[in-house]
Amino acid sequence: MKEIKINTDSRNYPVLMGTDILNKNNFKEFSHKEILLVIDSKIDESVKKEVQINLSNISSKYSELTIEANEENKSSDTLSMIHDVLIEHSYSRDCILFALGGGIICDITGFAAATYLRGVDFVLIPSTLLSQVDASVGGKTAINHPKGKNMIGAFHQPSKVLTDTKLLKSLEKVRIREGLAEIIKHALIKDKTFFKWLEENIEDLLEGNDVKLLEAISKSIEIKAEVVSKDETEQGIRKWLNFGHTFGHAIEVYGNYKKFSHGEAVAMGMVMATNLSQKILNLEKVEKDKIKRLVHSILTEELLKTEFHPKNLINLMSADKKKKGDNLNFILLSSIGEAQILSGIDESDIIESIKLT
Numbered sequence: 001m002k003e004i005k006i007n008t009d010s011r012n013y014p015v016l017m018g019t020d021i022l023n024k025n026n027f028k029e030f031s032h033k034e035i036l037l038v039i040d041s042k043i044d045e046s047v048k049k050e051v052q053i054n055l056s057n058i059s060s061k062y063s064e065l066t067i068e069a070n071e072e073n074k075s076s077d078t079l080s081m082i083h084d085v086l087i088e089h090s091y092s093r094d095c096i097l098f099a100l101g102g103g104i105i106c107d108i109t110g111f112a113a114a115t116y117l118r119g120v121d122f123v124l125i126p127s128t129l130l131s132q133v134d135a136s137v138g139g140k141t142a143i144n145h146p147k148g149k150n151m152i153g154a155f156h157q158p159s160k161v162l163t164d165t166k167l168l169k170s171l172e173k174v175r176i177r178e179g180l181a182e183i184i185k186h187a188l189i190k191d192k193t194f195f196k197w198l199e200e201n202i203e204d205l206l207e208g209n210d211v212k213l214l215e216a217i218s219k220s221i222e223i224k225a226e227v228v229s230k231d232e233t234e235q236g237i238r239k240w241l242n243f244g245h246t247f248g249h250a251i252e253v254y255g256n257y258k259k260f261s262h263g264e265a266v267a268m269g270m271v272m273a274t275n276l277s278q279k280i281l282n283l284e285k286v287e288k289d290k291i292k293r294l295v296h297s298i299l300t301e302e303l304l305k306t307e308f309h310p311k312n313l314i315n316l317m318s319a320d321k322k323k324k325g326d327n328l329n330f331i332l333l334s335s336i337g338e339a340q341i342l343s344g345i346d347e348s349d350i351i352e353s354i355k356l357t
Helices: 024-030 045-058 076-088 103-118 129-133 173-190 192-206 210-230 237-242 245-254 262-281 285-296 310-317 347-353
Strands: 002-007 012-018 034-040 061-067 096-101 121-126 140-145 148-155 160-164 329-335 338-343
Touching: 002 210, 012 210, 024 045, 034 045, 034 076, 034 103, 045 061, 045 096, 061 076, 076 103, 076 140, 096 103, 103 121, 103 129, 103 140, 103 148, 121 129, 129 173, 129 210, 148 245, 173 192, 173 210, 173 237, 173 262, 173 285, 173 329, 173 338, 192 210, 192 285, 210 237, 237 245, 237 329, 237 338, 245 262, 245 310, 245 329, 262 285, 262 329, 262 338, 262 347, 285 329, 310 347
Parallel strands: 012 160, 034 061, 034 096, 096 121, 121 160
Antiparallel strands: 002 012, 140 148, 329 338
């Protein structure tokens, strides 16, 4: 088992990583607490049972709620369902919410915790590679609005994160690819050596090699932890973590949250952001080609053939919460491992970058 400490102004907490993290010893500190477990409906039955038994055996009050995790359900209606359970069962400010699932369950459970009685504790048990390296670290919680992804949310740090790689065993290969998009992103904004390691090990990672995945998850979380510790509420360098996301979130809306998953959209967005980086910051062609080659390796041929109407995509980007005034913020690369925040970029340059080649 490995532990990484996340240190922020509002809270310090551990991320435990390994292959048997969900044993009862890692839940003991929550004994005699009022507990609500929010479960992703796609969670493997054996994993769900293990967590249910561990929590129900130690809690003073126990309830659970199963949610079908999709972008449509990452909504105010689902948030109200969680609040309804808490209110109907008279949960106090001393309660704690547990999220067992992917990024959607982590985000919405965290936001429910942030907003119930002005803020209660929560613990994350991320079940996908994407959520283990993204949603589980940093305290971003949110729900979607019909006009934009994650438009309603709060910064609220968890008490603990339990990252068990055995949960990845049942994942389809497409879900591994989605998580690798965020891992590649972390390397691109902060660590050229890690990027080189990813280039050398991408095939093993795509095949779900346990040892390599744990190493990639650990390094990715370390990078994100370093950034978050310096800028908890995204006033400066934490914006680097949005590399590819200005394009990516618009791509998700473009596909009505159905055609492209978050990881796929971010991967495509990173290709576009790389194109824009060469145009605006003179990113060297050899580095641009390396980035695109690695990102292309986690995208299917069908996705790589996708064509977007540039004006439509830009209109969707204009609703993005990461803009400053009327100007869109872009995270671009001057080189691999060196990120910058830029705004006020000419629309013609953005249009020219909206391609996957």
